Amino acid sequence: MKQLSFLKMDEPKITTDTQEWGTFKDSLRAPIHNWFTYPAGFSYKAVESSIQTHGIKEGQIIYDPFMGSGTTNLVAKKLAISSYGVEAHPFVFRIAKTKMNWTISNNAIHRALRVVESNIKAQQHSLSQTQVSEFLATEFPELILKCYEHNTLLDLWCIRNAITNSDLPTEIKDFFFVGLTSVLRQVATAATGWPYIAPNKQKVSSLNKNAFVEFTQQIHTMLIDVQETIQETHPNYLKHSHQLFNGDSRYTEHLIPSLCVDHVFTSPPYLNNFDYADRTRLELYFWGEAKNWGDISEQIRTKLITSATTQILRTDAKYNLADDLQTNCPYVFDFLQKSISELSAIRGTRGGKKSYDYLVSGYFNDMFKIISEVYRVLKHNTKAIFVLGDSAPYGIHIPTDELIGKIGLGIGFSDYRIDILRARGGKWKANPQRHNVELRESIVTLTKT
Numbered sequence: 211m212k213q214l215s216f217l218k219m220d221e222p223k224i225t226t227d228t229q230e231w232g233t234f235k236d237s238l239r240a241p242i243h244n245w246f247t248y249p250a251g252f253s254y255k256a257v258e259s260s261i262q263t264h265g266i267k268e269g270q271i272i273y274d275p276f277m278g279s280g281t282t283n284l285v286a287k288k289l290a291i292s293s294y295g296v297e298a299h300p301f302v303f304r305i306a307k308t309k310m311n312w313t314i315s316n317n318a319i320h321r322a323l324r325v326v327e328s329n330i331k332a333q334q335h336s337l338s339q340t341q342v343s344e345f346l347a348t349e350f351p352e353l354i355l356k357c358y359e360h361n362t363l364l365d366l367w368c369i370r371n372a373i374t375n376s377d378l379p380t381e382i383k384d385f386f387f388v389g390l391t392s393v394l395r396q397v398a399t400a401a402t403g404w405p406y407i408a409p410n411k412q413k414v415s416s417l418n419k420n421a422f423v424e425f426t427q428q429i430h431t432m433l434i435d436v437q438e439t440i441q442e443t444h445p446n447y448l449k450h451s452h453q454l455f456n457g458d459s460r461y462t463e464h465l466i467p468s469l470c471v472d473h474v475f476t477s478p479p480y481l482n483n484f485d486y487a488d489r490t491r492l493e494l495y496f497w498g499e500a501k502n503w504g505d506i507s508e509q510i511r512t513k514l515i516t517s518a519t520t521q522i523l524r525t526d527a528k529y530n531l532a533d534d535l536q537t538n539c540p541y542v543f544d545f546l547q548k549s550i551s552e553l554s555a556i557r558g559t560r561g562g563k564k565s566y567d568y569l570v571s572g573y574f575n576d577m578f579k580i581i582s583e584v585y586r587v588l589k590h591n592t593k594a595i596f597v598l599g600d601s602a603p604y605g606i607h608i609p610t611d612e613l614i615g616k617i618g619l620g621i622g623f624s625d626y627r628i629d630i631l632r633a634r635g636g637k638w639k640a641n642p643q644r645h646n647v648e649l650r651e652s653i654v655t656l657t658k659t
């Protein structure tokens with residue numbers, strides 16, 4: 211590992227058996243957690259372990275400022291621990307909110323399914339294949355048309371409309387929204403992995419799948435998941451509340467009081483140029499919530515912390531490193547200034563001219579604000595845990611874990627500790643176009659005394 215010459219490194223501690231904690235693999239096998247495959251998510255086991263290690267008990271409060279699909283909050287609910295969660299992406303927020311609602315009634319869902327089914331029948335027309343193609347082309351962007359067989363897409367369209375145009379209660383619409391969303395990639399005939407969709411690669415296993423059958427099966431599975439989860443849940447879970455906000459964790463004064471949180475467990479976007487807004491492009495286009503890149507930028511990219519160059523407008527002054535960072539964390543400021551100058555110089559020599567310089571400054575300006583807010587809401591004698599990864603844009607290593615630890619000290623935390631979960635980025639080693647800096651995924655623990 212390339213060592214930092216600029217910052218004084220504390221010796222990081224290597225943990226064991228935690229290789230997958232920063233990934234969604236465990237959660238993909240867990241009921242409710244797996245209702246939406248959110249590859250940006252982490253393992254529910256990491257949250258359980260933190261709660262146990264730090265002795266968080268029934269009735270205490272845990273907070274996740276990057277709630278995502280709600281992993282931290284779900285684990286908390288099962289253990290009768292109260293929670294706060296803030297998520298800026300409206301679509302992902304709706305998924306998390308639905309996963310946390312277990313008061314959904316089996317009978318109401320079955321009745322609603324019948325309503326949806328009869329609405330679908332009322333919408334089905336006897337159209338020729340040409341008419342179907344023409345009709346779908348007026349309803350959906352090209353990306354969606356390329357991902358589905360036309361009859362499947364027509365069925366999906368009917369189910370979507372039957373849900374959105376019904377006068378069913380919001381919580382049932384949300385339940386169906388998550389159910390239909392989770393079958394969207396299963397019935398697509400195009401490869402739809404993370405982070406990109408490959409409309410030209412065919413997935414034979416999805417040919418001739420019946421969208422309504424898949425949808426109803428998913429709804430039944432979700433109902434069973436809720437019943438089984440309740441049986442395995444702490445009996446006092448209903449006594450404790452969960453306040454989830456579709457908001458911005460840089461600004462939480464109006465949402466979360468000071469000195470009320472017992473533990474923070476979270477994973478910010480990594481500084482690795484993944485575009486979270488783009489990850490949900492298929493879903494946003496399907497639900498008609500966005501029609502093009504511009505819509506996604508306006509509705510989502512601008513609301514998230516800076517973590518992808520696709521969010522950056524070079525004329526925006528917010529990419530100067532913040533004065534607060536300079537005043538409170540001078541070492542971090544100087545280190546970042548030096549890295550940013552190097553990145554600006556390299557940018558001038560590269561064809562793609564990626565704004566990695568502003569990506570780094572924007573990211574740490576935003577993280578400074580969020581860690582300050584985390585510090586404000588935490589009680590004394592508590593810990594904040596950040597699962598995160600470092601990066602090496604244009605081969606310049608940015609040791610995010612060290613920098614976040616040091617920012618924590620500048621804000622007022624008394625101590626930080628780094629545990630390395632795993633090495634990352636090995637798959638690029640054979641590619642001469644990519645850097646060969648060894649990267650890592652770590653847990654940074656900040657202590658507030």
Ligand SMILES: C[S@@+](CC[C@H](N)C(=O)[O-])C[C@H]1O[C@@H](n2cnc3c(N)ncnc32)[C@H](O)[C@@H]1O
Nearest residue numbers: 251252276278279281297298299458459514515
């Ligand atoms: C690494 S993901 C967290 C995933 C989560 N741990 C889970 O298991 O689903 C980071 C999340 O932070 C969200 N995010 C980005 N900027 C935010 C902001 N300013 N306020 C709140 N959430 C934000 C992103 O939309 C993304 O869902």
